[in-house]
Amino acid sequence: MTPAWSSLGKLFQRDAQHRDRPVIPIEHISPPLADTSSLAGGDGYFQLWVVQMFLKSDRDWFKSWYPVVQSLTRFRFGNLPNPIEVAQIAGPGYLRDVDPAHLDRIVQVDLPLTPLVPFTGGMVQIEVGLVAMQASDTLKRFLNVMGSFASLLSVPQLSSAVNVAAAVSKGVDQLLGIGDKNMVLGYQRTLESAGGGGDNDLRPAYVALINAASGTYNPENLWVRNSRLLYGADLANSAELTGVDFMLLRIETRRCRDDWDAFNTISEPFTKAMNALTQTDTAGNPNVADAAAFIRAAAVAAMNSPDLTANDRVKVARAIRSRYDEYKTAVLGERALVARQPPVLADVARTAQEMDDSPTTVGQLFPANENS
Numbered sequence: 001m002t003p004a005w006s007s008l009g010k011l012f013q014r015d016a017q018h019r020d021r022p023v024i025p026i027e028h029i030s031p032p033l034a035d036t037s038s039l040a041g042g043d044g045y046f047q048l049w050v051v052q053m054f055l056k057s058d059r060d061w062f063k064s065w066y067p068v069v070q071s072l073t074r075f076r077f078g079n080l081p082n083p084i085e086v087a088q089i090a091g092p093g094y095l096r097d098v099d100p101a102h103l104d105r106i107v108q109v110d111l112p113l114t115p116l117v118p119f120t121g122g123m124v125q126i127e128v129g130l131v132a133m134q135a136s137d138t139l140k141r142f143l144n145v146m147g148s149f150a151s152l153l154s155v156p157q158l159s160s161a162v163n164v165a166a167a168v169s170k171g172v173d174q175l176l177g178i179g180d181k182n183m184v185l186g187y188q189r190t191l192e193s194a195g196g197g198g199d200n201d202l203r204p205a206y207v208a209l210i211n212a213a214s215g216t217y218n219p220e221n222l223w224v225r226n227s228r229l230l231y232g233a234d235l236a237n238s239a240e241l242t243g244v245d246f247m248l249l250r251i252e253t254r255r256c257r258d259d260w261d262a263f264n265t266i267s268e269p270f271t272k273a274m275n276a277l278t279q280t281d282t283a284g285n286p287n288v289a290d291a292a293a294f295i296r297a298a299a300v301a302a303m304n305s306p307d308l309t310a311n312d313r314v315k316v317a318r319a320i321r322s323r324y325d326e327y328k329t330a331v332l333g334e335r336a337l338v339a340r341q342p343p344v345l346a347d348v349a350r351t352a353q354e355m356d357d358s359p360t361t362v363g364q365l366f367p368a369n370e371n372s
Contacts (some may be wrong), residue, residue, distance in 0.1 A: 004128045015067055022219040029206060031033040034257065037200035038194035041121020042310045043185050044255040046096055046202060048113040048126065051227045052248035053095075054241065057103040063077035065132040067184075068143065069247075070172060071113040074125040078306025083122075086158075087168040088113045089150045089175065091133075091143030106228070106240055107248075115158045116257065118309040124202055129186040130209070130247055133371040140330055142178065151188065156262040158305045162201060185209040185247050203255050211245035224248070256353060257312070260345040265303065265343040266316070269297035273324060274342035277331045295324045296366050303362055311357040320351035321365050343362060 069090040077084040097107045152164045191202040206224045223230040223238045229248045232238025271295035279287040303318040323343045
């Protein structure tokens with residue numbers, strides 16, 4: 001374990017025992033979740049969120065104490081030999097709507113604790129806490145700096161920010177060594193692939209962290225409607241929970257991504273391939289050779305992307321080849337007659353869902369003896 005994991009864990013052991021942390025029953029969520037099944041390794045993607053927060057005014061918030069959301073999430077990523085650790089820090093600079101004027105009010109935070117990342121199997125370990133930290137100008141400046149670094153991790157291509165992740169994790173450990181502090185709300189959980197036999201499968205869920213003794217709030221009376229935490233005998237007669245510090249966490253899972261435009265390592269060579277098909281070489285012939293080189297590079301990037309599940313790597317590479325062939329046939333067949341709109345990576349993503357995910361190689365998709 002890293003020093004940050006150890007430091008935050010000690011704070012949990014000291015302050016976060018016996019607090020209410022109920023999981024909201026699936027049938028108590030409105031609108032209903034589109035998919036409630038567990039993820040197996042390679043089946044899809046997950047992301048963690050803090051969606052809502054309520055702070056009572058019974059503490060000297062923002063004067064003597066700063067509310068700071070801190071999280072550490074450990075999981076396997078790509079071919080890295082050890083699990084990666086993604087940290088999040090959100091203090092007064094980020095929690096702009098959680099200020100003295102908004103105490104005793106519910107605030108929609110919508111803070112991503114991780115990017116949307118592929119679940120490759122194994123364990124996902126989560127530690128999330130609302131920590132009260134002794135206020136000072138030095139702490140506030142440090143929080144703002146670390147919060148800026150942590151925001152760099154909220155990108156679709158986590159592979160481009162692995163080094164930043166290590167720096168933020170180190171910053172969390174340093175932060176936990178500053179001044180007095182106590183854990184107001186905390187959540188620790190280890191999740192794993194579907195079929196493990198326990199109740200800790202990685203699946204969509206809402207978890208309420210409530211600053212009350214364990215068992216105070218009956219999960220059967222907790223509801224979520226439009227990402228807002230409610231309490232009552234039924235959904236129709238429930239009201240927003242107030243009067244107690246709480247955070248509402250969301251575990252999101254997806255079978256497919258929808259953020260393809262940000263995958264620069266794939267989209268840039270793909271776009272260059274499409275553009276090359278509409279250009280000519282010095283002899284006035286279609287620039288097919290360059291297009292073929294670019295499209296192969298896009299497929300290679302997809303096949304090796306740690307930001308995609310193993311199944312999606314194959315599907316996306318096949319879809320890249322398919323959409324390239326379609327556009328190439330259309331452009332060269334209708335050259336100078338019809339202006340065709342080139343496909344973008346989002347088009348590839350839609351096509352990919354219909355593709356075969358059986359194992360293949362770039363060499364099989366682009367045979368060396370093929371006339372490009």
